[in-house]
Amino acid sequence: MSQHRHPGAPGRAGAVPALPDLPEATVARLPEYLRALHNLAESGHETVSSEGLASAAGVNSAKLRKDLSHLGSYGTRGVGYDVALLVDQIEYVLGLTQRRAVALVGVGNLGHALAGYDGFAGRGFRIAALLDADPSRVGEEINGLVVRHVDELPRVAAEEAIAIGVIATPARAAQAVADQLVAVGVTSILNFAPCVLSVPEGVDVRKVDLAIELQILSFHEHRKASLTALPATGGSALTALPGGLAVTDTQEAIGT
Amino acid sequence: MSQHRHPGAPGRAGAVPALPDLPEATVARLPEYLRALHNLAESGHETVSSEGLASAAGVNSAKLRKDLSHLGSYGTRGVGYDVALLVDQIEYVLGLTQRRAVALVGVGNLGHALAGYDGFAGRGFRIAALLDADPSRVGEEINGLVVRHVDELPRVAAEEAIAIGVIATPARAAQAVADQLVAVGVTSILNFAPCVLSVPEGVDVRKVDLAIELQILSFHEHRKASLTALPATGGSALTALPGGLAVTDTQEAIGT
DNA sequence: CGCGATTTGTGCACGTCTTCACAAGCGCCT
DNA sequence: AGGCGCTTGTGAAGACGTGCACAAATCGCG
Structure with a gap:
């Protein structure tokens, strides 16, 4: 695998592949x-x-x-x-000049959706394998890919260089899957299971928890409600009353 | 719908409903x-x-x-x-003592998965309505709920106090949906569409973009690769070689 | 009743992130 | 060629978040 050529910086002389370490x-x-x-x-x-x-x-x-x-x-x-x-x-x-291969483990409710999500293909990623521990799901075809058993992970990793593992299993299975991913050399994991994964140093884990996002919104909702209930406190911050047909325009809308 | 009684602070005298403003x-x-x-x-x-x-x-x-x-x-x-x-x-x-009603707009690939996600019900939320703009999807039943047309949003909001709107539509439809949600009084939105929403002041928007999470991981992957390619640089940071069957326990997870 | 083991709550110092404000640089117009 | 308007790139200051280290508080035991 030769390093992909640095595409930008046309006339610029200097260090070529050195990545600045960004905040x-x-x-x-x-x-x-x-x-x-x-x-x-x-x-x-x-x-x-x-x-x-x-x-x-x-x-x-x-x-x-x-x-x-x-x-x-x-x-x-x-x-x-x-x-x-x-x-x-x-x-x-961002390292997107090479289309990175993603292994998705867990094709339940959420995994199904992720497997069909076209935002991946369009943005530098390619789902290279679908895996699940449930034998009744193995063999199912989703979006042109056949679900394989999670124990085949070593074979899958041997076929293609898996850059990123995505965990979309129930929480109780997530740690075991993470261990298996790490064992075959995956050093980046995106975890949708609501649990903390422990991984060796050098492995990056990012977590997405849909319920947590809702709970954060709930907090702000709760706070807004408690503020309007107490009009004494001095802020002029919130003027929004529901039902006001207030329509946007604050920020430049995006041009699609 | 009386305010739920403050459950904690049993013997504590003082301001009861005043929410501290947390970082x-x-x-x-x-x-x-x-x-x-x-x-x-x-x-x-x-x-x-x-x-x-x-x-x-x-x-x-x-x-x-x-x-x-x-x-x-x-x-x-x-x-x-x-x-x-x-x-x-x-x-x-967090305001979870009242089970908040969520309206989910867009029952495509991702919306379907969200509608069936049991992490919501278990954590203080209840999906109160499924909406979609596509007439061919209206009427479909998912998890015991019937998909209604998005134009029925005002009627839905009149039936139940919608606390949070979830947008799982394609990006091109997201702004219009957000406007409709705001118009019926929703002040908290969870946006899965890959676009920036503009909303009036007082409305909270949180965004979840699956592709972005992958791209962040890709960056670190790229950086790790470029570091191991240049062993000269002094860090003793990364000792991880793939294949090492290193199991768990470090607890170092990545920061959010 | 007092003492030691244990664990919380927090002052403080440090690092990171954000925002302002402006000098430096670039193109265009005269 | 020169000046003017516009926009980038960045120093500096402030806000925010983090982690150490320790005093204060509590329990259990002798």
Whole structure:
């Protein structure tokens, strides 16, 4: 596997493959910038200002400029950023120039949906294998892929270089699956099971828990309710009364 | 629908319903503590130390103590925290004492999975309505609920107090759905569509983008690869070689 | 009743992230 | 060629989050 060629930085001399170590907060925003840039490119924009891109991505323009400055100077003062160039840059930094293979374990309710999610294919990933521990699910075909038994993981890993493992099993099975993924060399795991995984150092785990997101919203909902119940407290922050037909316009809507 | 009685703080005199305004980072962790506490309660623990709860939730014990201290003193020095009491407290703060009604818009691939996700019912939420704009999907029954047309949203909202709207539509439809939700008084939205929503002030939006999570993992994967390719750089950070059957216990998870 | 073991709650220092504000640089127009 | 308006890139300050380390508080035991 030869390293993919660095696509951006056309005339720029200097260290080529050295990845700057970006702040974690910046890394978390780059994908959002990338999505906004793709939209802009589709709608014909060749360049974009930090202001324009920031509002398309839903962030502050100063933050965006600082984020982009961490990957180098790819803007032109007085003009803005070249959309195509920036896309290449961000895709390179995120490691999306190679289409990474994803193994999805657990094809229950959620796993089914993930297997059919077209947002993966369009954004640099390819579901390379579907696995499940339930023999009655093995053999089922989803989106052109046949579900295999999770014990075949070593064979699957031998066939293709699995870059990322996705766990969509019940919580009680998640740790065992994680151990199996680690055992075959997977060092990045996306965990949808509501539990904490313990993994050896060097393995990254990101967790997505749908119920947690709802609970966070519930907190704010609860707080809003308790505030409107006590009008004494001084804030002029919330003016929103329900039913007000208030329609948007606050932020530049995105151009699809 | 009377306000549920504040369950915790049994002997405590003072302001009853006043919600302390917690740091956002703390709020984001409370649901995780809550889940860990439920597990502990099921396995028979009556009390738990900050150390124990912290490791069950995958965080530092000092951080956990500071988080809990924000909601008041509910621990006993030398002993730990009363599990049941803490559960009540956190559920109260998160506003989970009332089972909140959720309207789910978009019953495609992902929406289907969400409609069947049992993690909602078990954690303080109830899917009150399924909606979709596609007439061919209207009428379909999922998990005992019939899909209704999204234009019926005002009627749905009149029937039940919708606390939270979940958007699981394609990106191009998401803004319109958000506007409709806001128009019927929804002030909390969980958005699965890969786009930025603009909403009036006072409305909370949380976004979950599966592809973004993968891209963040991809970045770290890319970085790990570029580091092992350049062994010169001084870090002793990564010692992990694949294939090593290294099992668990480190507890280092990735930060959010 | 007092003492030691244990665990919480928190002051403090440190690092990270955000935001402002502005100098430096670029292109365009005259 | 020169000046002017626009936009990037960044220093500095402030807000926020984290983790250490320890005092205060509680329980159990002799």
